[in-house]
Amino acid sequence: MRDLTVRHPSRGRRRGTRPVVDGVSFDIAAGETLALIGPSGAGKSTTANAVLMLRRPDSGQVLFEGRDLAALDAAALRATRPAVQPVFQDPYGSLSPRLRIRDTIAEPLRVQGRWDPDTGPARVDELLDTVGLDVRLGGRRPHELSGGQCQRVGIARALASGPRLLVLDEPVSGLDPSVRAGILNLLTDLQERLHLGYLFICHDLAVVRHFAHRVATLRDGRIVSTLPARELYSTGPSTVSGNERAVR
Template identity: 60%
Template sequence: MNPLLEARDLVVRYGTRKVVDRLSLTVGAGEAVGLVGPSGCGKSTTARAVLRLLRPHAGSVRFAGVELTGLPERELRRLRPRFQPVFQDPYEALSPRRRVRDQIAEPLRVHGRWDGTDGPARVEELLELVGLAPVHGERLPHELSGGQCQRVALARALATRPELLVLDEPTSALDPSLRAGILNLLMDLQDTLGVGFLLISHDHAAVRHVCDRVLTMRDGKLLP
């Protein structure tokens, strides 16, 4: 079976330094793959490259058999609902001035999937899916805890029913008591939705708890 996400021989440079050095990885449909390593090893740059938020200097990224590396922006926009990011700091990822329910609805509006009848029901469904109550939808991000905000970020990422989430340190900004809740939620979402994950973290224990496979990165390369 072909992998859902396939990166081959990725190279990303900052100046003359190779931040990602001929890295290859795959994520299968419904699979949770961890990418771990110390700060500065190139994990987050790898996430941005596979999401096509930056162009690698060399190598290939394929999603569902489609080469993303040189794909025109119009065609890339059609694919983006199928693979979604979740970033480290939920407060930075969310607008401080917009209600939670409007931010969860935003991907549906952006990708032309919103309608006045089914849209609000989908937002309610997503709130419930990530363990939040309808009342949380009426609040602004600063009225929620960090853990609740990260649940909102997950709900927004799931709005378009993606096949893959790329999660870049999704628990590192949270207190230890909240991290376990988010990790357990990720496992529940994988079981319930069959969504695949590329989970990037410096926390080996957390990644082993959640993932089917764990890859270790250092100095821009995967360790054998």
């Protein structure tokens, strides 16, 4: 991403717009995790939405493998969406309660017109196995699974499209610590096996230090520092808030 600016309408009596993120630039290599941290309201989710092109930037470029996603028309953008996929924070809320797990994982392929009725079911079973789930869970619905299992389903659904970049928006913050470790280990294994790039939004610095390669800190809509994760200091606050600064 280069010099990205996203604006929201101003609140109150002032007219016009206000920048939520302004001049944000970063890059992510294949096989690398870039963590994006900062206090609430810093622009982390807005930046993630711009990378996913869920919200087009007002200016700047979102470059993916040399193509500016922000400059593509609707048809060209649809063709690139399989390569950049999200994994959301809420493992239950991100899954349709009406669909069985098997159909949830198959849904992206159907939407993209890539579903093959002959090979598709075996592909779904393969994805369930890849994320560490028993294939028999494919017949269940989200409310019949644990939070950790639902997050694994969300990862399997993202992998169905054959992505090269995952946008992980607080993917473990709602999980118990023991379950959280399993999800992070899974993501690490998938990155090594599939050479995936990760944009990892997180407020827990202990997780960031052990999971990310580099860390970009957002403050008031701007990146104020980018540094190797190992350089995050090891004492003091373990989370980022509006009053506590996580990096030196």
